[in-house]
Amino acid sequence: MSTHRNEKFANQDVVIDGNRYEGCVFSNSTLVYGGGELPAFVNCTFRQTGLRLTDVAQQTTTYLSLLNATELRPAVGKLLGQVERGALASSQRPSPPTPLATGRNYGQLAGIGLSLIAVAIVLGVALWYGFLYFPINVTLNADPAQPLYREPLMAQMPALPESLSASYDQIRADQIDRISTYGWVDEQAGIAKIPVDVAAELIVEQGLPVREE
Numbered sequence: 001m002s003t004h005r006n007e008k009f010a011n012q013d014v015v016i017d018g019n020r021y022e023g024c025v026f027s028n029s030t031l032v033y034g035g036g037e038l039p040a041f042v043n044c045t046f047r048q049t050g051l052r053l054t055d056v057a058q059q060t061t062t063y064l065s066l067l068n069a070t071e072l073r074p075a076v077g078k079l080l081g082q083v084e085r086g087a088l089a090s091s092q093r094p095s096p097p098t099p100l101a102t103g104r105n106y107g108q109l110a111g112i113g114l115s116l117i118a119v120a121i122v123l124g125v126a127l128w129y130g131f132l133y134f135p136i137n138v139t140l141n142a143d144p145a146q147p148l149y150r151e152p153l154m155a156q157m158p159a160l161p162e163s164l165s166a167s168y169d170q171i172r173a174d175q176i177d178r179i180s181t182y183g184w185v186d187e188q189a190g191i192a193k194i195p196v197d198v199a200a201e202l203i204v205e206q207g208l209p210v211r212e213e
Contacts, residue, residue: 014031
């Protein structure tokens with residue numbers, strides 16, 4: 001058996017029994033198979049390439065032709081259909097995979113499942129202790145309990161008059177008296193107050209006062 005890589009075969013007869021061809025190109029050639037070890041073709045290109053059977057392979061073709069002429073025509077057709085589909089003979093089929101490779105190793109699956117259940121139980125117990133038991137018996141009992149809401153002390157609130165309406169009326173009267181009567185603001189400094197209307201008339205007549213430098 002020989003291996004051919006990236007070779008070109010043109011206008012020639014190529015005996016392929018037992019050979020391996022990788023990336024080869026066959027052009028205007030004839031592949032000759034004598035019935036020996038099967039050849040292998042990997043990523044090869046075939047251009048106007050024919051096939052000729054000799055020796056044992058030719059005898060197989062002759063034998064199938066004879067069987068096809070008898071009542072075994074359906075069996076021959078079935079066999080040729082398998083060849084066309086690329087179905088391998090039972091002797092050439094690979095052995096079935098092991099249960100471990102197909103995911104049917106039930107013992108290992110059961111072990112993994114039990115391990116996951118055990119981990120889930122441990123996590124559940126840890127969460128129960130951390131969120132329910134531990135805070136009540138350790139964190140909250142470490143310091144005296146504090147209320148979530150405290151009522152404000154009455155001494156901190158401003159005292160309201162007994163009669164709000166009378167108080168508001170007095171405040172309003174004081175404000176009106178302040179802007180509508182004459183009086184001293186600072187008698188020693190000579191600062192007095194006058195009604196707002198009189199002050200507005202003086203500004204209209206005399207203009208705004210200017211600071212003396």
